[in-house]
Every structure is written in structure tokens, then in C-alpha cells.
């Protein structure tokens with residue numbers, strides 16, 4: 284007989300997933316409802332309203348895509364990009380490459396621009412490229428967890444408006460942890476996941492889109508055969524290449540039309556609803572400040588340990604920190620010891636950073652001083668063991684001092 288799942292109690296301090304807020308896990312155990320039950324439809328419309336608050340938008344179409352954060356990215360891109368459309372993708376880490384690859388799969392004529400991992404693009408470069416390439420869609424990551432950098436977006440939003448491009452933003456790792464005023468920055472579509480700064484499990488992707496994006500997507504609306512009413516006509520644009528991620532049908536599902544497109548992931552919707560409530564109960568600016576303080580504390584502690592931080596400090600995300608693996612240390616062995624002996628997970632890295640940095644998250648429910656101090660204390664102990672030294676006593680003190688606001 285296979286025994287029931289009984290996972291160890293880990294402290295998840297990698298770049299996501301993080302430990303979900305217990306409030307979220309509790310609500311996931313609530314009874315299931317049918318997706319057209321009036322009570323459930325009310326939760327859906329409350330979820331839309333909550334995420335309007337979190338995305339700082341008035342967008343009518345603020346909804347949830349079933350699937351991990353990548354589902355939100357795919358839904359946005361496959362619904363907007365028609366074969367042959369020009370797409371500009373600024374790449375400053377792994378998730379820019381992912382956006383470019385999904386855009387190519389949608390048939391887009393994709394132009395990428397790249398900057399070294401650990402840096403971001405100056406506004407002027409992005410403005411110049413938008414002006415020069417005249418893309419229909421610009422698709423960019425806000426905070427790329429692979430490099431820990433956050434790309435400033437305000438000037439890009441203006442440039443896209445000036446040159447009539449639609450701007451899609453992957454805010455998976457920043458929503459709730461960094462300011463992302465969707466309307467004020469002219470972001471046409473943005474999507475996220477729960478498992479980072481929103482304090483939930485992976486499995487559903489909040490997404491918002493404005494009227495410009497709606498026009499682009501609605502002209503491709505083709506309701507699937509078995510659901511169509513006789514009077515319904517198709518849009519004049521080409522059919523969206525994915526049924527599951529067809530935002531035209533997903534909008535119909537979330538609207539009063541209640542199109543029977545898919546079965547909503549009931550417990551994940553409960554989770555997203557609770558995550559939205561938690562973030563707005565705390566207040567966005569307080570949540571951003573909590574992430575920034577936890578990150579300051581972590582950085583101070585790591586530096587007090589004699590470690591070097593990775594990347595451009597000015598553009599570092601406050602929710603993930605890259606730290607260079609010290610010369611001669613076995614990064615993977617240290618990560619393994621942290622996991623096995625201390626029950627703490629920190630992140631590895633990919634691409635050009637593989638084997639060079641660890642990534643430590645201070646996100647969502649784990650953007651707390653005690654989680655930071657526990658991680659620092661454990662890392663210091665494991666490193667000292669590697670180096671056959673006694674741990675210094677200043678590390679946690681440096682972190683606590685940096686956390687205090689006075």
C-alpha cells in the first residue's frame with residue numbers, strides 16, 4: 284500500500300514557490316461548488332475585483348487563468364499574436380527567453396534584444412527599439428527571477444502608446460511585492476502567479492487586460508462549435524491557436540454570458556481569492572515595504588558574512604537576491620546540506636549563472652525577519668563548516684539592524 288503524502292516542513296527561501304500563507308491553505312479545503320453555482324460566480328467576480336486592486340487597474344477583464352504562471356503568459360501571447368505579427372522581446376534573463384520562445388510558437392516575427400544577465404535596459408534603448416521596429420506587441424518580464432533584476436517599465440509603457448504597440452508584462456515574480464501600477468504605466472496586459480509575492484501555491488495565474496488588448500483579441504473570437512448559438516458570428520481575425528488559452532472564450536466564460544468553456548479550478552480560485560484579500564488587507568504599499576525590508580536584511584546579513592551580491596544593485600528586485608557562491612565552495616553540496624539538515628530550500632541558477640550564484644527569495648508569506656534570520660544563521664553555519672571556521676556572531680545582528688526602520 285502506498286502511504287499518504289507527508290512532506291517535510293521546509294522553509295522555502297528560493298525564488299518560488301514559497302510557503303503559502305496558512306490562510307490560503309485553509310480556504311483550499313472548503314467545499315467544492317459547480318462553476319455556474321451563483322455562489323461560485325460571486326467568488327469569481329470578487330476575485331476580479333480583488334485583482335483590480337492588486338494590479339492597480341480599472342480593467343474590466345481582470346481574471347484568473349487556470350495553470351501556473353506560464354499559463355498566463357501563454358494565454359496573453361497566443362491570444363494577441365497572429366502569425367506574422369512583429370513582436371519585440373527585451374531579454375535580460377531566462378524568462379525573457381521564455382517569452383521569446385512562446386511568441387515564436389505563436390507564429391510571431393520575433394525580434395529580441397539582449398543585455399548581460401545582472402543588468403537591465405536603459406529607457407532610451409527600449410524607446411529606440413520600439414520606434415525602430417514598430418512591433419505590434421512588446422513582451423517583457425518585469426522582475427526576472429533568474430537574474431534577480433527588475434526592468435523599469437514606465438518609459439516603455441509610454442513609448443508603446445506613442446508607437447501604437449501593445450505591451451505585455453510578465454509580473455509573475457513582482458505582483459504584490461513591487462509597485463506595478465498597470466493603468467498608470469500603460470501596461471496593456473499583465474499576468475502573474477500566486478507562488479511568489481502573493482503568498483499562495485502555484486496553479487492559477489491572475490491576468491488583466493485593457494480595452495486596447497480586448498479589441499485585438501475580440502476580433503479573433505471564434506466560439507467552439509459545440510457551444511455556439513446560431514446567431515453568433517465569428518470575429519474577422521484568425522482563430523486563436525490554442526483553445527484552452529483562448530482569452531476571447533475565457534472572457535466569455537468570466538462574463539455574464541458564462542460560456543461553458545472549461546471547469547474552473549475551484550480550489551485554486553479560492554486560493555487566489557484569499558491571496559488577493561491578504562495583500563489588500565495588508566495594503567499594497569505596506570506589502571512592498573515589507574518585501575524591501577526583508578531584502579535589505581538578507582543583503583546586510585549576506586554581506587556581513589563576507590559574501591558578494593550579484594548584479595546591478597540599483598535594479599535588484601526586493602524579493603529575490605542573487606549571491607555569489609564563494610570561490611572553492613561546492614554550491615550544490617551547501618544547498619543540499621541546507622535542505623537536508625536545516626529543512627531550508629534556497630535556489631540554484633541557470634544559463635550563464637549556472638554554478639555561480641545562489642538565489643534566495645524573501646517573498647510573500649516568507650518576507651519576514653524570522654525567515655531571513657533562520658536562513659542566514661543556517662547558511663553561516665554550513666559555510667563555516669565548509670571552511671572549518673567558527674561562525675561569526677555579527678551576521679544576524681547586521682540583518683536585524685538593517686530590518687529596523689528607525
Ligand SMILES: Cc1ncc(COP(=O)(O)O)c(C=O)c1O
Pocket residue numbers: 298299351352353354378424426427428429453455456476485
Ligand atoms: C519571472 C517568471 N516568469 C514566469 C515564471 C513561470 O512560472 P510557472 O513556473 O509558475 O509557470 C517564473 C517562475 O519561476 C518566473 O519567475
